[in-house]
Amino acid sequence: MGASRGDGRSAAVLPSGVTVLERGWLSSNNVVLHGASPEEGAVLVDTGYASHAEQTLALLDASLLPAESLRLIVNTHLHSDHCGGNALIAQRHGCSILIPPGEYTAISTWDETALSYRSTGQRCDRFTPAGKLTPGQVLRQGGRDWHVHAAPGHDPHSVILHEPSSGTLLSADALWERGFGIVFPELDGEDAFEEVAATLDIIERLKPEIIIPGHGAPFKDIAKAIGIARERLDYFRREPERHAVHAVKALTAFHMLEVVHSTREALLAWLASTPIFVSTWRRFFSDRDLLDWSNELVDQLIAAKILGASTENGSVMLQIPKA
Template structure:
């Protein structure tokens, strides 16, 4: 495939535990969007130092689309190495300043990230020049109510974070936990559908140009969630458990009921939406994740696939 991006835009495609790192090169100084999960920070630094990214040159700014652990977990390490300012969506900044670990889905979702502070705010509708390109900050609440995406009208590029992937988007909190989230996700998709987008750089997965079908899938998924909000609860918990499993590498199946009972996001979503016993909840999650091939069971252990 012909590279659909201008030559100064480089995407380090990562995995589910670490979000993609986007490098916007310029003679005026390079900018990086999103920093990955803390577990992979050494790899993130190595990739950023490669000739495809910064190649030993300074970094003038680190930017986050939103402050989930897989997007900002490398912030502290990158700042330590490059001594660069960090720019955050304006609504994320106070949450990061307080280091509200529940709102940031850290210990609340059995995740972790080294603490850091913000230096600059990204206000919605402001335009920033990064990598010699103009990027408009577009509010993108839903998966994260404080998230933004970045849009370049000249090349019609969207840096979408977790607001739009080729197949879906980041999990949404069910109405019992956040009554506004699903409606916000739909409104964000409608905003994105209004933009003239040629290519999307998602937070996870490859860069894609089939934007219309991706939006159609995202709308269809939203409709399915709206029809049966309980699906949202199951989906969110499956995504969080899969992430935790990648982070922990393996979990004892026999520990799982105690685990889901001890982690806030499982407890709250279960109490608000599913009302299963801890054993039933653990069984349901293992069964559904095994069926879809996200996890496997081996000698009493649950492993990621």
């Protein structure tokens, strides 16, 4: 079972018993670890964004083998694009959820201040975990041992899953084919670039043969990906404000993927009311006027063709251009 993709590039070959539901950038990839028999039940790694939950459920159901049910959901980390489908899928399949230990209390009490959904202006439906997916633990599934490793950097509590016999690594947002996810703690003034580097070292030492990232197609040229990631990390370390700009642009694009289209005024109002933008502006760019800075960000996203702009009834309408 392989990753489905339509761009004509040959997909990396996945080990047997693993199905990748490759998603776009609003929803993370979903990985189905099938049981050795239908009775064992499948495990789903990450569940996409909340607004895609029904779609994720349909993709999951289509990928299950005859008579196979879903026994468990596990999350690599608790960003809204990785666990937004937890509530719906757990309810429909009657399965339990395991999450990394770092935010277990915050999730169990649904402390939205401690969780990132409020500060990043994103959605996540409330779910209740049954237990923890702790680094050092081995998840036995489908005759394979998936080793859980801590992977801080992008998110301090993230884990990655490694299956040594097939050399398969589920890298979440710690390593993509071309880069890695926003280093969120850095936006709050906490040093985390070192953790990104340490996590890349861990991935290198695991010597994976194939990586299934949180976003994008599975890939096999691990050395190249690690090289790109280290180069990018060095650039961000030298110029942390470049990372901050990259982060707010990526979060803006993520928001636009969610809302599909927005007037320029509504997007500027969202930026001004979303805590992570205001705190990033205050930390890195407070010599600028907030509105000027926000307008410049939007202009740069339009110039880079990440956002398309058109005029409708006298107001500027923004959307993510269709690929």
